[in-house]
Amino acid sequence: MTHAFQIVIFGASGDLARRKLIPALTRLHAEGHLESEFAVVGVARRPKSDEEFRQELAEALDPEDRSAFEALAPRIHYHQGDAKDGASLAALGSRLDALPGGSEAGRLFYLSLKPDLFAETARALAKAGLTGAHPGERAAWRRVVIEKPFGRDLTSARALNDDLHAVLREEQIFRIDHYLGKETVQNLLGFRFHNAIFEPLWNRHHVELVQISVAESIGVEQGRAAYYDETGALRDMLQNHMLQILALVAMEPPTSLDPKALRNQKVDLLRALHCPDAAEIGCASVRARYGPGEIEGRPALGYLDEEGVPPDSRTETYVALRAEIDNWRWSGVPFLLRHGKRLPRRFTEVKVQFRTTPLQLFNQPEGMDPSEFRRRLRDGSLCQIRPNVLTLSIQPREQIHLSFGVKRPGAQMVMTPATLGFDYREHFGESPPEAYERLLLDALTGDQTLFLSADEIEASWRYADEVLEGWEGPEAPPLLEHPAGKWGPEEADRLFLGCEGGWTRG
Ligand SMILES: NC(=O)c1ccc[n+]([C@@H]2O[C@H](COP(=O)([O-])OP(=O)(O)OC[C@H]3O[C@@H](n4cnc5c(N)ncnc54)[C@H](OP(=O)(O)O)[C@@H]3O)[C@@H](O)[C@H]2O)c1
Structure with missing residues (x-):
């Protein structure tokens, strides 16, 4: 990312924001993935100052992320407001205009809210002029992330899609499945x-x-x-x-x-x-x-x-x-x-x-007559070939x-199971990053591959x-x-x- 961006998290004091989104942003920032000018604004209804909000987020972090969070904290702000309320969103818009990048910044609106607020919030954002097309759209993009669950059946999922499409283009909608x-x-x-x-x-x-x-x-x-x-x-x-x-x-x-x-x-x-x-x-x-x-x-x-x-x-x-x-x-x-x-x-x-192979050549039980062996394999009462898995x-x-079979050492042709293996941590010497790190980064760069259509x-x-x-x-x-x-x-x-x-x- 070369251009300024702003991330607005609705439901910023909630469980998901505290446990997943802020830790993911902390690590992305510490690892140098967020190099451009940017700001993060948390929105929720309860009153609190920027400082109180930062303090709350810091306390919820794992101890190993706390020092990295100190570098991110000055870019985090709190906006008290109701996601469905026009006046709250108008005030949010003015606040965003005054932050680094202003109205020319790309804006990611993350709806970490209860599912029954998704459609209403998207409508309110559009009405407040926060998600509409911007003349400098390539840099001043407007995107909305929708959390799961997306509906509770086909009818409600279709209705939510229709509601979103009424105010957003499909390219603006990032539906999360964190898997x-x-x-x-x-x-x-x-x-x-x-x-x-x-x-x-x-x-x-x-x-x-x-x-x-x-x-x-x-x-x-x-x-x-x-x-x-x-x-x-x-x-x-x-x-x-x-x-x-x-x-x-x-x-x-x-x-x-x-x-x-x-x-x-x-x-x-x-x-x-x-x-x-x-x-x-x-x-x-x-x-x-x-x-x-x-x-x-x-x-x-x-x-x-x-x-x-x-x-x-x-x-x-x-x-x-x-x-x-x-x-x-x-x-x-x-x-x-x-x-x-x-x-x-x-x-x-x-x-x-x-x-399995069409014919079993190996592992005939000792002393068993070959025709009996074949008959028992055919009727399924003896099944020794283990499938490759x-x-x-x-x-x-x-x-x-x-998994595959190998010959056991010795004079007889007896096959025994063995495995070929790959282990991510052993091979790369580190644990894989958290899912939300990758998804946030992709949403910021506009890559919808890992989001649901x-x-x-x-x-x-x-x-x-x-x-x-x-x-x-x-x-x-x-x-x-x-x-x-x-x-x-x-x-x-x-x-x-x-x-x-x-x-x-x-
Ligand atoms: N938690 C998880 O691990 C998890 C996992 C997968 C998906 N999700 C999804 O993520 C979303 C959030 O879940 P959560 O567990 O974080 O919920 P939560 O802990 O209940 O938090 C909800 C947040 O929304 C705020 N809020 C409620 N109504 C609001 C409104 N009208 N305007 C602005 N803010 C409002 C609340 O703060 P105030 O009361 O101060 O407004 C709070 O910050 C849900 O859709 C959930 O299904 C969560």
Whole structure:
């Protein structure tokens, strides 16, 4: 960035701003990514001075970020105001004009507000003349970042898109899915489209199944029970983050890294997801919530006993789906998606399981007659070939592993499993940057590649809505219960029907 810019964070005293946005800006500044003239203005309704605001932000930072924050702090300001209120925004406009860069600066309006304020704030910003086209638009750009959740179903997501499009151009709208800011999620693209060896295998002829897991060990977070109970596991995690991972794993290669080329491939993939009908929903999905149990040796409450959860709640905290993609590349390959809270361990992982060789030559049990060996392999009662599995670990470990068989030393031809591995921290000698650092930088440079288009949002809600609708219908799978600290209900194993293997445990 060579030109002055201003970042306005609405909801600046909130949890997201304190825990993610300000630490990300602190690190970007310390690492020299924000070299131009710039200012950050936090907006919220409660009165406080610039100094009080800076103090509050400093106290919320990890100790290792505090000294770097001192260098950033003089550029941070506080503006008391209501995001929906014209007079507050007019005053904000005057304040911004008086800050470095003035009206000629690029302006990023980050709506870190409750979702029901997104549309109203965008309208109010436009009415106050803060997001309209500027004669010097190349430098004096106006962009708006929208946080998640983007709607709670297809109808509300479409309505929000329409409301935003009424006052902003699509190029001005940056819809966040912070998973896309993670290095390991971006590496799904790099890994697939830079390495030629996997492309010929990346299809229904060679892939038996794909698993995508997002496991959390935490339960519903304090103070979030009301929000979570209205949302559930499918809306909170599967509709957005998991479908984004699925799209990156399964989409066709883009012709360039142009944001449109890439995002359109994701849209095509999401539109090709087969929506289970009423008759299929019971076999294609499992839903559950955690009951009382134990996590790391300590007793853990069940979901219904968590503070703020209504006693008659029917909300799922666990979802497993057997998704299918109706296109030439993937027809017939199950994509098994699973997310749950209060599972034994936190991890996010993609596993691509390849088909086994057509003939097993090795590992005949000693003393077994060769024809018996062949017969038992054929009828499935003896299965010794382990499929090759490519594991892309997204968090907390950032790794890639490929499993394969090697000959065990000795006179007999006995094959045993081994792995080839890559570890991000070992290889690069550092941890990957936080997702919000990359996303803020991209929003400042106007790169929409890692943000969601209106079409992507609507395509993923179309699929999620069909599943949710099926859950209301006569063939709905029951809402099961599994003990906290266990790997979810056994019923989820049946989603593997016809395939080798079971759910990964990270
Ligand atoms: N927290 C997370 O980890 C997280 C993760 C992913 C997505 N998100 C999304 O990020 C957004 C913010 O979440 P949060 O957890 O930070 O919320 P939060 O802790 O409840 O903070 C909300 C902030 O908005 C301000 N605010 C409320 N109404 C306002 C108004 N009319 N005008 C101006 N400011 C107003 C509040 O301060 P005043 O009361 O002083 O106005 C406060 O600073 C939400 O959309 C959430 O879904 C959050």
